[in-house]
Amino acid sequence: PPSKCPPATKSFLASILNPYPEKHRLQQWVGGHLLEDIKKIPEMPYMESKHHVDMLMRRFLDSDVVPSFDDLLENPEKVFGFMENIWAEGSLSVKLSVHYNLYAMMIKLLGNEDHKKRFLGNLKDIGAFLMTELYTGTDVKSLGTTITYDNNKKVFVINTGDNKNQKYWIGNSLCSARYGVVFGSLVCGNRNQGIHAFVVELRDANGKLKSGVFIRDCGRKGGLNALDNGAIWFDSVEIPRENLLNKYADVSEDGAYHSDVKFNRRFALHIGALLFARIGVGSGGMSYSKVALAIALRFSHQRTQFVNPKTGEGIRIIDYDLQQYRLIPLLAETYAASFFQHYVKRVYIQYVKEENEEKKDELLKQTHLMASISKAQISWLGLRAIDESRECCGGQGYKFANRLVHLRSEADILVTLDGVNHILLMSVAQILLGEYTKELQDRNFISRSMYLAWEKASDLLRQGLTMSYYQSDSAHLCSDSFIINALDFRKERLKHTLATRLYNRIVKNKQAPFLAFNECAVHVVALGKAYSEFSTMKAYQKMLLKIKRIHKRDPDYKKVIRVLRDMFSLHGLNCILKDNFFLENSVIGSRKSKAIRREVLRLVKNITPHSLFLIDQFDMPEYIFDGTLGSKTESLEDLNPRPDEDEPRADLDWGQ
Ligand SMILES: Cc1cc2nc3c(=O)[nH]c(=O)nc-3n(C[C@H](O)[C@H](O)[C@H](O)COP(=O)(O)OP(=O)(O)OC[C@H]3O[C@@H](n4cnc5c(N)ncnc54)[C@H](O)[C@@H]3O)c2cc1C
CATH class of the missing domain: 1.20.140.10 (Butyryl-CoA Dehydrogenase, subunit A, domain 3)
Incomplete structure (x- = not known):
């Protein structure tokens, strides 16, 4: 029997289950501007698909349906709603999520006004988030990358050191990212002050990798292959002292480390940004x-x-x-x-x-x-x-x-x-x-x-x-x-x-x-x-x-x-x-x-x-079901039509 629930309630439940007020405008935009290109991804060669999704991401960031970086703190519900209503392609969603929810959010929560101006001024300066290393994933306190203050040059110097410390799985790094928020041990005057976060310019404005930065593809994955995960090495890369995200700890020009926050709480606040x-x-x-x-x-x-x-x-x-x-x-x-x-x-x-x-x-x-x-x-x-x-x-x-x-x-x-x-x-x-x-x-x-x-x-x-x-x-x-x-x-x-x-x-x-x-x-x-x-x-x-x-x-x-x-x-x-x-x-x-x-x-x-x-209360765009068993308009037979007369046949040439 058909559902007895009255259609009058449709918008009511949908507004709780999917409350983003701009969802229909966003869904329409994705349907009109990205969908056809998204459909091509599964058939694309491996590397081409990554560059293709980079292009789609930039098109998205150029549109007026994306949130601003300011929304991250001022209207977080808008960013949640946006992410929940893209629907169309996992690789694109993860790339956007790394850009907004990890890279930009870290700068918002751990940085100062100057950081926000310098690194979050342009939505299309795509960011990456560099935490995981080849040998250190869950145990973040043990990251091996070092970021050492050079008191003579007044800069920080980032080193991967042992090959085990190469940054691994870094989303956006192979095809998109200009900057990255890098996590590593801050060393000041021979003292290890624990894990801190820094903004590092990975590429210049023309996309050329900065000297001392090496990036390589992580290889084919079980899915999300259009997402560009890279492994990254730093070889004595110098970054300005001001690039330390210094909301909870800072290093003065003469190399003195200062923090009002105790070690464990500081670590919790850094991880809290996740x-x-x-x-x-x-x-x-x-x-x-x-x-x-x-x-x-x-x-x-x-x-x-x-x-x-x-x-x-x-x-x-x-x-x-x-x-x-x-x-x-x-x-x-x-x-x-x-x-x-x-x-x-x-x-x-x-x-x-x-x-x-x-x-x-x-x-x-x-x-x-x-x-x-x-x-x-x-x-x-x-x-x-x-x-x-x-x-x-x-x-x-x-x-x-x-x-x-x-x-x-x-x-x-x-x-x-x-x-x-x-x-x-x-x-x-x-x-x-x-x-x-x-x-x-x-x-x-x-x-x-x-x-x-x-x-x-x-x-x-x-x-x-x-x-x-x-x-x-x-x-x-x-x-x-x-x-x-x-x-x-x-x-x-x-x-x-x-x-x-x-x-x-x-x-x-x-x-x-x-x-x-x-x-x-x-x-x-x-x-x-x-x-x-x-x-x-x-x-x-x-x-x-x-x-x-x-x-x-x-x-x-x-x-x-x-x-x-x-x-x-x-x-x-x-x-x-x-x-x-x-x-x-x-x-x-x-x-x-x-x-x-x-x-x-x-x-x-x-x-x-x-x-x-x-199911209808979830208010999902119908285009994601086009051509699938979930379509409201196409039957299984519609999806599997009889071959046209002029369609290539499955003839084989067995040479007899
Ligand atoms: C597609 C993809 C995208 C990613 N993007 C990023 C990114 O953009 N930036 C980034 O920094 N990282 C990224 N990552 C890395 C991801 O966050 C890590 O893979 C994850 O944190 C787990 O770390 P690990 O793989 O080193 O696993 P490990 O920490 O080595 O854990 C492996 C397994 O060991 C077991 N284990 C570990 N510790 C314990 C314990 N204490 N008790 C019991 N069992 C335990 C668990 O079964 C666990 O699954 C990405 C990964 C993938 C695959």
């Missing part, structure tokens, strides 16, 4: 999930397979329970991720705009937590959604023109870029443990012991989970109180047990903290994931309340809210069903577990008739 890009990667994962599900669901509503013996009609594949069970939970998860991402961006904007230093530090921590979990969770979701969609489309899903295999190759790297997902979850758990330890330290000995001893029992009781252990009716299972409390309990419990394990190892057994943490790494990541799922569902819950509050009297919205509510329950219950923790820790018993399984199937059935309506 958060904007990290949120952008999460948005990228979400876009992939939306496109993939749109293709699979639209195809599933069209395609028939096997015949209904009663009616003699073909059965649409969406009407198979199994097809629904494979796709609808991913749609619910994508909605949950969208609402969460909405929240994460708000926290970020608050952080950027906060003037008070103490509050800003707290918001930086919050932003770090939120950006890290959203990036990890949503980039993984993108991959899962593409994989399932690909399979759900059968052989057609494997056809390149239908985009799913191409999307897979593009989305793959998002789980590694801007922080390896597992490491991000570990860093989140580390922050949570820090807060927990602080809370314990603030108590006296007796209070602390009682707190620890009663924590498990009181948590369960406090959250009403014990009382409802035998309850398995639909209303209870789908309720906020059950879902949110269960997820909250898991997060708290994992935190408490992890803290206890680490305490025993480090304090009682005198084990080195790094080793102890390593031995508990699986537990650490489980805590990160638990926190992530809890935060997502909380954001979803808040969004539902907001929608209800605003539209409670509108009968049309009531229907939509019911569907959103079902999706909330579906995703929440799936989180519970998929983790043995809840059975192992007696949050649910086997009877309740089976009831949840049945409830999930019921919710999937409820939501399925609305699935096309829900």
